[in-house]
Amino acid sequence: PDRSLQENSFLVNGTLTRERCTPGSKVVCYSGFSEAMSGTATNYAMMAHSKSMIMGTNDFCISVWFYTTDTGNHKTLVSMANREFDISLLSSSYSKKIRIYTRDSSGTLRPPDTGNEYQTNEWTHILVNYKGGTEKIVYINGEHDTTITGDNGLYNINPGTTDESGDGGNLHLGIRNYGGFSGAAVNTKIALLKIARSNVTEEGVRKIYQDEKALIDGDGECTIYGGGGVSDMAYDSSTDLFHVGTTSGRSDFR
Numbered sequence: 001p002d003r004s005l006q007e008n009s010f011l012v013n014g015t016l017t018r019e020r021c022t023p024g025s026k027v028v029c030y031s032g033f034s035e036a037m038s039g040t041a042t043n044y045a046m047m048a049h050s051k052s053m054i055m056g057t058n059d060f061c062i063s064v065w066f067y068t069t070d071t072g073n074h075k076t077l078v079s080m081a082n083r084e085f086d087i088s089l090l091s092s093s094y095s096k097k098i099r100i101y102t103r104d105s106s107g108t109l110r111p112p113d114t115g116n117e118y119q120t121n122e123w124t125h126i127l128v129n130y131k132g133g134t135e136k137i138v139y140i141n142g143e144h145d146t147t148i149t150g151d152n153g154l155y156n157i158n159p160g161t162t163d164e165s166g167d168g169g170n171l172h173l174g175i176r177n178y179g180g181f182s183g184a185a186v187n188t189k190i191a192l193l194k195i196a197r198s199n200v201t202e203e204g205v206r207k208i209y210q211d212e213k214a215l216i217d218g219d220g221e222c223t224i225y226g227g228g229g230v231s232d233m234a235y236d237s238s239t240d241l242f243h244v245g246t247t248s249g250r251s252d253f254r
Contacts, residue, residue, distance in 0.1 A: 004052040010173060014043035021067070021123065021191055024219035027212075029067070029191035033174030035184045044175035044184065053080065053169055055157035055197065057105075057133025062087060063194045063208060065216065067123045070187035071096055077190055079176040079183075080169055083109060084157045086176060087126065088183060089118055100128055100136050100148065102155035112152035114138050114145050123191075123216050125209045129199040130155055137199075142209030144202065191216065225251045 071092040079086035086101035097113035159169025226248025
């Protein structure tokens with residue numbers, strides 16, 4: 001869901017798989033992304049053009065988790081239709097880097113890469129702080145990876161309702177749409193995508209990684225038990241637990 005005032009949520013084209021990130025996890029992920037082949041559909045999720053995605057040169061950030069078993073293909077995690085911004089996994093022929101595309105104010109594509117390679121067969125977190133229209137600060141698994149400045153640090157996220165791609169600022173999950181649907185995130189799972197109109201401190205990035213990793217890998221509760229409204233709640237400072245009650249029972253959160 002889109003949690004901004006726009007309430008412009010992602011819609012699925014084709015069919016995607018929705019499953020737990022790990023057997024005991026309460027967090028779900030999405031996979032099954034693919035390009036159109038003979039007799040098959042194109043599978044991805046899309047959010048239509050939204051005012052909430054017009055960042056200009058202001059600060060914003062993107063946070064997302066991925067799990068891939070594939071290094072033979074270019075794989076798009078999240079992309080605005082004209083690659084106003086785009087985070088993609090490059091194939092092994094491009095050193096398995098993560099590419100942080102943007103377009104600057106003149107429309108020129110800026111395609112810098114991370115410093116480290118991504119890993120296969122494990123959940124990986126990436127957070128990118130886009131800062132002041134001139135800088136991209138990349139964190140992988142809670143640790144600073146690289147700070148991109150100069151020409152490759154430039155961005156101006158100002159999509160129109162139509163652009164070179166013909167689709168304006170449509171936001172895509174698991175595929176890109178510049179020059180036609182391509183770069184599907186094959187053999188890749190995506191979870192917990194967040195885009196916010198602010199930057200995250202280094203301490204905040206570490207906390208996001210540590211908290212979300214525990215939810216993805218473990219069986220920690222992250223949902224309220226039962227249906228209906230919350231009937232009562234209380235915080236116990238001696239145990240650092242927050243108790244939430246519904247008519248069905250009590251949930252405890254740390």
